[in-house]
Amino acid sequence: MKSLIDGRVRLFVFSTKKARLSIIVSSKLHKEVDLAFSPQGALAKSVHQYRPRQSQYDMALAVTSAISEKHNLILEAGTGVGKTFAYLIPALLSGKQVIISTGSKNLQEQLFFKDLPLLLTMFSVAPKTALLKGRSNYLCQLRLEKNLQKISQMSPQVVDELIKINQWASMTKDGDIGNLTSVAEHSATIATVTSTKESCTGKKCSYYDACFSRKAKIKAQDAKIVVVNHHLFFADRLLKDTGFAELLPEADVVVFDEAHLVPDVCINYFGQQIATRDIDRVLNQIIDVYRTELRDSIQLDQLSQRLLVKLSRWQNALLEEDVTDWRHVISNKDLATQSWDLLNELTTLLAVTTEHVGRSETLDNVVGQLSSIVAQLQLYFECNDQNAAYSVEPSGRFTMLRIAPINIAKQCQQLFDKQTQWIFTSATLQVNRQLKHFADELGLGKAKQIILDSPFDYPNQALFCVPRHLAKSGQTEANVNQLVDVCTQAINAAQGRTFILFTSHHMLQQVARMLQRKVNYPLLIQGQASKQSLLNKFRQLGNGVLLGTSSFWEGIDVRGRLLSCVIIDKLPFVSPDDTLYRARAANAERSHNDPFTSISLPQAVISLKQGVGRLIRDEKDRGVLILCDNRIVNRPYGEAFINSLPPMSRTRDLDTALRFLKSIP
Incomplete structure (x- = not known):
């Protein structure tokens, strides 16, 4: 009995020492972060x-507390807070295993090639760092x-591009x-030489040791700080859940x-997608195997x-019926019959290809892909999950079939385990001065929630105009003309x-056609070139007008006098016909x-x-925001929008807004 009591005492003492050590480490990290952001700290000495900034300092301390006190954090940091350094510095100084996940390749590369090297030098620390992208971003030497x-069978242009790729x-x-850089980023040739899951032969590949994708994964596994994007992060979590080898190391902190x-992104990864493009590719691969290897079959x-x-x-048939909801498809007898007939034929083909396993390495790989397609289609066609939306989405000449969960909170609660500190930050998380919507969506109700406003002087830097006498939303011709x-x-x-940001491609095209006859400034229209090309052109011109839809609403940073006005056609409500929205509603x-107040x-x-x-990306920027939708001022829900926006000066008089624009040099 005495030894058992002694054991308990020893265990208690050990636990107490461990708690004290945690307090000391926490205090040390707070002191280091506090010093870093002080007027005498590393930032002041190294950054011209x-x-x-009080808001940046407050964010850094909030991140420090989340790391040292081991709690989750949701933090909105308005434009200009400087959130990148506010989370990177505590992460680096903590000495913990950290994964930083971003929403775009641009930010991912900025973090890895610019911000991280600067801070590593500034603080004289040298943890191993790695940048990891999805495999399609890496050259496949075998392909x-x-x-x-x-x-010899290819066009002169493709030959020229392949030679340039080979030189690179x-x-x-x-x-x-x-x-x-020697080949256009959207060249079709690039897609034929990048790594894919389907083309990868693993250890059988003669380039296995030199494989770029493989080396990037190995480097990430060995790194202390890993920079990824959201899609890759959740793909990795999915691999862990299904028992396959993961891409990323176990992390103490994920930002x-x-x-x-x-x-x-969570909806995408907790759901399933079936692309008819993949079915088409598999069928053509089987035809190619017959023609080149198995002429007796x-x-x-x-x-x-x-x-x-x-x-x-x-x-x-799906296109002609213009269906977006699979449940409507299966209520149509002809479409339902065609669908099951297609699946039955694919099942027959799977049985036939299985008989030839072992005769062709290519066909063996195809059998696995075809088996997966048949199983996914079976699940999709049966449409048994009442807690999911089954959508049909056109994709060029192909179709995407998507199963999306309508509530991801439970899956997220399992995903965001308690052993890791999860930190979520963005300039746009709060709704009506609350972070509850975001927290509830991801099952993070217990996370600490903080809103830090932008340090910019919005009342003097920006004017928000909703012109008077606008037609009611939905009166298309009047809306377009106005x-x-x-x-x-x-x-x-x-000048x-x-x-000009639009909620629909149709409205964009209508306005673009009419503006070409009315303005003498260069118009850059989404679809004419890649997003990056249009942005580069906009910056080079100095007097351009860029028209874009959803992809231009975020992740774009144009500072100074190059951008003085942002016009938005209407409030960006999701279409009531959207399949996922209908299921959630x-x-x-x-x-x-109420679906409107809780979702839309x-x-x-x-x-x-x-x-x-x-609009406002810098403390010296000035500009005008014009919203051509008077629902924000004459509907009760408009207050939620206004309370969530930066505190710009406001006017209903378009002439006042025009005078403000003319005053910007």
Whole structure:
């Protein structure tokens, strides 16, 4: 009995010492972070014209507390807070294993190539760091070699691009295709030489030791600080959950920057997607195997050819019916019959290909892919999950079938384990001065929640105008004419230097056609070139007008006099016909909640904040925001939008806004 008591005492003493040690470490980290942001600290000594910002300091201390006291944190940091250094410095100084996840490749690269090296030098610390992207961002030497072997069959342009890629391949150290500058970023040739799961032969590959994708994964596993993007992070968590080898090390701390994107990424990874493009590719691979390897197996060719025809007819039928909800498809007898007929034929083809396993390495790989497609289609066609939305989405000449959960909170609670500190930050998380919507969506109700406003002088730097006498939303012709009139006046007053952000491609095209006849400033229209090309052109011109939809509402940083005006056509509410929204709305009603206030309104507020955030990017910026939707001022819910936006000066008089624009040099 005495030894047992002694053991308990020893255990208690050990625990007490451990608690004391934790307090000491916590105190040490707080002191180091406090010093770093002080007027005498490393930032002041190393950053030209550094000025302490209270909001940045407050955020750094909040992140420090989350790391040292081991709690989760949701923090909105308005534009200009300087959130990158506010979370990077505590993460680096903590000495812990940290994963930083971003929503875009641009921010991912800025963190790894600019911000991290600067801070490592500044604080004289040298943890191993790694940048890891999805495998499609890396050159596959084997695919390049196979393409070069068939170069005589290719067009002169493709030959030229392959030669340039091959020259680059001999010099690159990491194989990151983003560093390839001699070939256009959207060239179709690039997709034929990057790494894919389907083309990877693993240890059988002659380039296994030199494989760029593999080396990047090994480096990430060995690093103390790893920079990834949200899609890759959740793909890794999915691999862990299914028992496969993970890509990333176990982390003490995970920081999600651009965290407003996380819920949509979670929906994507907790759901399933079936692309008919993949079915088409598998069928063509089987036909190719028949023609090049298994000429004695004509049934492979006949079944695959027949299925290509059925697949095409089925997709055309879906397109003609203009269905977006699979539940509507299965209520249509003809479409339902065609769908099950397609699945039955694919099942027959799977049985036939299985009989030839072992005769062709290519066919063996295809059998696994076809088996997965058949299983996924079976699950999708049965449509048994009442807590999921089953959507049909056109994708060029192909179709995407998507199963999306309508509530991800439970899955997220399991995903965000207690052994890790989870930190979520973005400039756009709060709705009506609360972070509850974001926290509830991810099942993070117990996380500490903080809102830090932008340090910019919005009342003097920005003017928010909702012009009087706008037509009611939905009166299309009147809406278009008024929008064009407002845009024309604002563009002329701003001497170009304008973003026009739309909620639909249709409205964008209508306005673009009319503006081409009314303004003399260069118009840069989404779809004419890549997003990055349009932005570069906008910066080079100095008087451009850029027209874009959702992809231009966020992740764009144009500072100074280059951008003086942002015009938004209307409040960005999700379409009531959206399949996922309808499923979520039905679920909300079953729980006696109002779908509009609990789902539609919060999403629209966050989206609008993203668009508004394009205007003021620096403490010296000045500009005008014009919203051509009077619902924000004459509907009760408009207050939620206004309370969530920066405190800009406001006017209903367009002439006042035009005078403000003309005053900007």
